[in-house]
Amino acid sequence: MASSIRVRAIASGEITEVQTLIQHPMDSGFVKDDKGEIIPAHFIQELTFEYDSRKVFVADWGTAVSKDPYVKFSFKGGNKGDDLKVSWIDNQGAADTATVKIQ
């Protein structure tokens, strides 16, 4: 099954810039479908980026983040060729993870 995570990390001097696009419905639980039934809340609760066994970015998300979220951030450190790990877990217990080499 294709990964839900697209990620790219580029190191430039001291800073590594990370961009990620995650495929996820991010249903708020407030929207009704065609039949008038509530679409159950289904959203990423925690998104974590790890480098060198430490967390460089952690997001606690709720229902306000929209579908297919895109995140961009920078962190100090990060060398070309090293691994960056991305993982998320949602309110229904589903999870996904991806690892990418810093460019």
Place this chain on the structure above:
Amino acid sequence: MRSRLKLALAAFAVLALSAISSAGAADKPDPVADASAFRNYFVKKFPSLKLEDFVNGPYALNEDMRRQWLEKEQFPPYEFSLEMGKELFARPFANGKHYADCFPHQGIGIRQNYPYFDEKEGKVVTLELALSRCREANGEKVISFVGEEMAALTAYMAFTSRGKLFDINIPDDPRALDAYQRGKRYFYTRRGQLNFSCATCHVQYPGERMRAEVLAPAVGILNAMPIYRSEWGGMGTISRRFTTCDSQIRGVPLEPQAEEYRDLEYYLSYVSNGLPISGPGARP
């Protein structure tokens, strides 16, 4: 009393005469002149833009939006739909055939030629209609013109044509000219309780705001289709945009791919001839 009657008759005669003369002037449509006038209007209105810039809609007209869009284009939101489209396009039908069998060049790099006027049937055929007919011809069930699957398929086909210039042809056939003219008329006709025509927003006020949205210019407006609209949280076809536009101005939308919409697409695509395909696109 008599003089009043005479005056009334004279007035009516003048009106009638002018009606006849203007009907005479409602001559053969001149698409070449129309397209030229269409483009010149926008080029004059936005002198700092090159003609090909218009295909990016609001991003060509608003610096802040442009910056955000360029960032996101590194990881565009339509990527998932595009991948799905590629897969769907390649997947064989139950009878073993493929979409590629229905199109010239295997369906790759041809989006800029749609819509075209089918002289056999005497009607405009859009890309969506062609895909739908391909399914029908191969015993596959109907998919919605406004749904995700059609959006994904047209996204993939548009992607294979990225950079190619719109090349819409109006054959020397009075029916084709009629279809073009009907499309033009639809574009300028006011409709819905809000009494807007397509031109009201996209000719009179591009770059201005309609509530929170920045309006796109009409020239090049189909070049980015289909689009991932943040508002929709997903990919949407030309049919979806036309029908929702109508309901937004409080007009009951016609059926997707109704003759009016196909003619409209024909007109809008033709006047954007020479502008590059930028689809699939992303919009707020």
Place this chain on the structure above:
Amino acid sequence: MSMIGSIAQIRLCCLLVPMWLIAGAVSVPAAGSETEFKAAYAAAEAAEKEAGRLRNRWTVTEAALIEAKKAADRGDFDQAISSAKEAEALAKASIFQAESEKDAWKNLEMR
């Protein structure tokens, strides 16, 4: 017709109009009837059908028709008639729009 005669005529008309309005208001029954509703709704539907034929229906007309039906279903014929008349007016406006736009569209055309 002399000037004075016409002024007298106008004055008389002014008097008559409000009288007619008042008379009209008094003669309307206190509560709308189902028969009245059916007539109003039929008129609205006919107009909307014409608008549909012209491919120019408005969403608000459809909404008013639905409102009228709903009100009638719960027995509120006053509201039902009011909504039906609104629907008819909206439908007629959309017909007017379609008819006038047949020529008016050219005014917006870029040449």
